[in-house]
Amino acid sequence: MNHKKPTIGVLLGDSSGIGPEIIAKLISRPEIYEQANVVIVGDYRVFRMGQKIAGLSQPVTITDHLDAVPFEIGRPVFYDYPTISDGEVTLGKVNPKSGKAVMDTFAFMVDLALAKKIDGFVFAPFNKEAMRLGGSPYHSELDFFKEKFNRPNIPGEVSVLDDLWTTRVTSHVGISQVSALITRENVCNTICFMDGVLRTFGIKNPRLAVSALIPLAGEGGMFGPEEKEAIAPAIEMARREGVSAEGPFPADTIFLRIKKGNYHAVVSMYHDQGQIATKLLGFDRGVTVHGGLPVAIATPAQGSAFDIAGQGKANPEGITRAFLIAGRLAARLKA
Structure with a gap:
């Protein structure tokens, strides 16, 4: 060898x-x-x-x-x-x-x-x-x-398209199950997991954008509690671990932020939230990495x-x- x-x-x-x-x-x-x-x-x-x-x-x-x-x-x-x-x-x-x-x-x-x-x-x-x-x-x-x-506990899947990396808190589950899985611990673990994969790849100071679950990022809790009770606190937990993460951003505009070059990666809440965007941007070039x-x-x-x-x-x-x-x-x- x-x-x-x-x-x-x-x-x-x-x-x-x-x-x-x-x-x-x-x-x-x-x-x-x-x-x-x-x-x-x-x-x-x-x-x-x-x-x-x-x-x-x-x-x-x-x-x-x-x-x-x-x-x-x-x-x-x-x-x-x-x-x-x-x-x-x-x-x-x-x-x-x-x-x-x-x-x-x-x-x-x-x-x-x-x-x-x-x-x-x-x-x-x-x-x-x-x-x-x-x-x-x-x-x-x-x-x-x-x-x-x-x-057993790694989130696992990371999607890569050119310089854009994405992962998700939930993966192959029905949409009706997603909300119950959006907990502080699950979101924080996924954010930290994404940070670790990027550092392993050689990106020294990864910047992560975290997606909301509810449309319009919940409008201050008007449409649901997930952003205020789980996602935002999880971002703060990850920051205390030294991770550069921001959000939660509305899912329908988060990839516009990525196009401006402000972030290395997106952390989505469920499968199609991130996969539809990345596959539209370049399906034939996309890669799935099993991280962790x-x-x-x-x-x-x-x-x-x-x-x-x-x-x-x-x-x-x-x-x-x-x-x-x-x-x-x-x-x-x-x-």
């Missing part, structure tokens, strides 16, 4: 979607090899399928172990992990075998990280329904990572895109940015 660079694992994602194709495109980009050593884990037959779809033939070094691997610039190492053959792949359709393959390779990659054979990893898009049908007991990959890395873990983990914001699977049209910009972010985070975590 080249110890001057982090080693980043790469997972193929759901074989029924665009995952194998965008990984084939990713490894053809020279900038990733400047950032890190590259280890792909997955079924080699599916990988070759992705290369054919992409019309690319980047050479790889196939190995059956990851001890003392001789990395070469511009040539990834491929660990063949048989899961699903190209003949079993159903392009554009939910496939339980593809979902099980994703879960199996997730587990293997986490084991590599815990054994310190990799410093982080990126994964191509997968399909939650396929994973559930394939036997996964987890609500999301974040729940899996929290369990395996023993970090001992290794760097990132994935593109795009989904498995069954509607264009197998057509060679998939944009690799998101997975490339995910790789570069993971490489930078891994280098700092490793230092």
